[in-house]
Amino acid sequence: MQQPTQPAPAVPAAKPKPPEPPPEFQEGAIATMDAAGLLRIVSDAKSTEFQKAKSCVRLGELGAKEAIPVLASLLGDEHLSVYARYGLEPMADPSADDALRAALTKQKGVRLIGVINSIGKRRDAKAIPALVKFMHGPDVDLARAAASALGCIGGETSAKELQAALSKTTGTTRAAVADACLVCSERLLAEGKRDQALAFYAALSATDLPKPVRLAAMSGIIREETLSVKPR
Amino acid sequence: MTTRRQILQSAVAPMIVPSLVLGQRAGAIAPSDKITFGGIGIGSRGAHVLSKLLNVEQARFVAICDVRNSRRETIKSTVDQKYGDHGCQMYSDQYELLARQDIDAVLIATGDRWHTPLSIIAAQHGKDVYCEKPCSMSIEESWALGAAFRRYNRLYQAGCQRRNGANFQLCKELLKSGALGKLQALYANVGPSVNWPPLPSRDWLAAEELPPKQVLDWDRWLGPAPWRPYHSSYVTGGWRNFYDFHGGGILEWGSHTVDLCHWAADYDDTQPVEYEPVGTNVGPYQVNCRYANGVKLVMRDNAWDGALKTGSCSFRIEGDKGWVETGDATRIECSDNIRPLLRPTESAALALENHVKELVRCIKTRQATSASASAAANSHVTCHAAFIAYQRGKTLTWDTTKHEFTNDEIANRMRSRALREPWRV
Numbered sequence: 001m002q003q004p005t006q007p008a009p010a011v012p013a014a015k016p017k018p019p020e021p022p023p024e025f026q027e028g029a030i031a032t033m034d035a036a037g038l039l040r041i042v043s044d045a046k047s048t049e050f051q052k053a054k055s056c057v058r059l060g061e062l063g064a065k066e067a068i069p070v071l072a073s074l075l076g077d078e079h080l081s082v083y084a085r086y087g088l089e090p091m092a093d094p095s096a097d098d099a100l101r102a103a104l105t106k107q108k109g110v111r112l113i114g115v116i117n118s119i120g121k122r123r124d125a126k127a128i129p130a131l132v133k134f135m136h137g138p139d140v141d142l143a144r145a146a147a148s149a150l151g152c153i154g155g156e157t158s159a160k161e162l163q164a165a166l167s168k169t170t171g172t173t174r175a176a177v178a179d180a181c182l183v184c185s186e187r188l189l190a191e192g193k194r195d196q197a198l199a200f201y202a203a204l205s206a207t208d209l210p211k212p213v214r215l216a217a218m219s220g221i222i223r224e225e226t227l228s229v230k231p232r
Numbered sequence: 233m234t235t236r237r238q239i240l241q242s243a244v245a246p247m248i249v250p251s252l253v254l255g256q257r258a259g260a261i262a263p264s265d266k267i268t269f270g271g272i273g274i275g276s277r278g279a280h281v282l283s284k285l286l287n288v289e290q291a292r293f294v295a296i297c298d299v300r301n302s303r304r305e306t307i308k309s310t311v312d313q314k315y316g317d318h319g320c321q322m323y324s325d326q327y328e329l330l331a332r333q334d335i336d337a338v339l340i341a342t343g344d345r346w347h348t349p350l351s352i353i354a355a356q357h358g359k360d361v362y363c364e365k366p367c368s369m370s371i372e373e374s375w376a377l378g379a380a381f382r383r384y385n386r387l388y389q390a391g392c393q394r395r396n397g398a399n400f401q402l403c404k405e406l407l408k409s410g411a412l413g414k415l416q417a418l419y420a421n422v423g424p425s426v427n428w429p430p431l432p433s434r435d436w437l438a439a440e441e442l443p444p445k446q447v448l449d450w451d452r453w454l455g456p457a458p459w460r461p462y463h464s465s466y467v468t469g470g471w472r473n474f475y476d477f478h479g480g481g482i483l484e485w486g487s488h489t490v491d492l493c494h495w496a497a498d499y500d501d502t503q504p505v506e507y508e509p510v511g512t513n514v515g516p517y518q519v520n521c522r523y524a525n526g527v528k529l530v531m532r533d534n535a536w537d538g539a540l541k542t543g544s545c546s547f548r549i550e551g552d553k554g555w556v557e558t559g560d561a562t563r564i565e566c567s568d569n570i571r572p573l574l575r576p577t578e579s580a581a582l583a584l585e586n587h588v589k590e591l592v593r594c595i596k597t598r599q600a601t602s603a604s605a606s607a608a609a610n611s612h613v614t615c616h617a618a619f620i621a622y623q624r625g626k627t628l629t630w631d632t633t634k635h636e637f638t639n640d641e642i643a644n645r646m647r648s649r650a651l652r653e654p655w656r657v
Binding site for chain 2: 018025054057060061062078082090110113141148186212216
């Protein structure tokens with residue numbers, strides 16, 4: 001049967017040209033510069049914010065470990081901190097972990113939250129003691145970030161600390177701890193620690209926890225208990 | 233009156249009161265039985281989706297959150313006019329909207345940078361989500377999205393409405409029935425590059441004076457994207473030209489058409505293992521991909537409506553016995569042997585309406601949607617991987633189990649983007 005023919009949608013004109021970036025905000029040669037050149041830009045006090053930002057990203061892509069100290073020096077910068085973390089987060093070298101951990105005692109407020117987020121992303125287990133302190137500290141935003149990082153790091157130590165924090169924290173911090181516990185449970189499952197993960201899920205089914213967390217925990221239990229490939 | 237939520241939360245069966253006793257018209261859906269929606273970041277595309285949602289009798293839109301006051305007021309006006317009341321509440325902080333216990337689901341149509349973080353935050357608040365595509369900004373975000381919706385057991389519907397388009401469904405049916413023979417290749421139109429080239433700019437625009445925060449909250453507009461000085465062009469749609477806010481033409485188009493290829497081939501749980509970029513950033517380009525089973529996926533800049541003029545967002549399936557191709561023009565082109573199997577289909581323009589209805593139906597029944605977070609994660613990872621191969625200018629190989637490139641460490645370092653503090657996924 002012949003298909004009904006409908007008119008094709010109107011062909012839109014090419015979108016209007018965007019405003020032209022000014023010369024000082026064009027990436028230009030930075031896009032193809034080697035690590036040494038990029039490092040010179042980030043280290044040079046005369047370099048602009050834009051030049052440093054673009055160089056940080058590129059240094060991260062290149063994985064230039066020699067840039068780690070310079071990138072770490074920008075972690076407190078209001079505008080460049082995210083670019084510094086852009087550079088540090090993908091670095092394979094463990095000195096990036098050392099630099100981020102060192103920043104835990106140097107940064108404050110939202111910049112410190114950024115550092116904690118990067119530590120969680122890199123799953124740096126050496127940071128667990130410091131993160132536990134933040135989780136139990138008075139700053140709710142820091143506590144929430146620390147809990148989240150602990151969940152990402154996972155492992156038995158994080159699991160133990162998070163489970164303990166469930167009964168010691170309150171309000172939105174406790175909700176973040178519970179969310180982190182869910183993530184940590186998944187980490188335990190991935191490591192083959194099924195019994196520990198299920199016990200964790202059971203603890204998260206307590207009626208005084210936020211409903212989304214309880215439902216997630218129950219779903220986790222059901223999912224695991226009904227997996228035919230892993231009979232209990 | 234007992235609400236649907238109170239019924240669900242109560243262990244005691246409630247007294248059933250006929251709706252006619254309550255003065256409702258026969259057959260009408262009680263307000264407490266409607267799925268309530270809030271919206272976050274509703275611009276032109278979001279307004280189009282909203283227009284379909286407002287026509288779904290089982291749904292009720294009750295709140296809008298936006299960083300721009302003009303947007304908030306426009307959406308409130310539209311919604312209130314539709315319902316004939318003043319019930320749509322306005323918010324500038326997404327947490328206030330998400331804290332509302334009476335909201336079941338949210339429609340997210342912000343810029344791409346917010347899609348994954350907001351969707352995950354919504355899931356953490358127990359909400360189901362309809363999110364516009366592209367759904368993620370990186371490979372890492374794609375996996376985080378899929379994991380979060382699995383974790384919280386929430387429903388997610390990516391704005392991949394063509395999965396509910398009859399002409400697209402007929403093409404899939406022809407493959408599944410065996411009429412096309414053994415699958416050989418899938419073609420996803422990722423053009424035209426004149427609109428969004430594969431590589432967006434990494435430049436900044438000149439700084440302009442910031443408007444007052446009550447007019448535009450620039451910090452919240454930027455959200456997880458790296459800081460840059462304000463320019464009005466970004467907030468009026470120009471953000472798509474810039475890498476920090478956009479995943480380039482491959483993701484912009486592939487989130488529609490690679491998604492269709494995955495759906496048609498039942499590849500919603502996998503990704504290609506090889507990505508070969510061809511072409512430059514200024515002309516037609518192509519990324520040739522291959523799945524582990526040998527099937528090819530070709531992402532190609534094939535102009536706005538494809539070489540066969542099947543309309544925007546066209547895709548093509550080739551088997552060893554025949555081929556089909558369709559797009560937003562509804563018409564299906566095919567090999568001669570397939571033509572007798574074609575039948576009239578409704579307009580592709582109805583796909584969005586069907587898609588929104590499907591979401592509401594799924595929320596009521598708790599059945600999975602056709603465009604789940606997991607499916608979106610896999611199709612988006614495919615697009616991101618192709619984008620990275622294009623940026624690297626070399627063929628990349630991908631381990632679908634370890635989720636890493638096997639032949640390029642720089643590519644592996646490009647799998648994620650740092651999020652501006654305090655945001656995280």
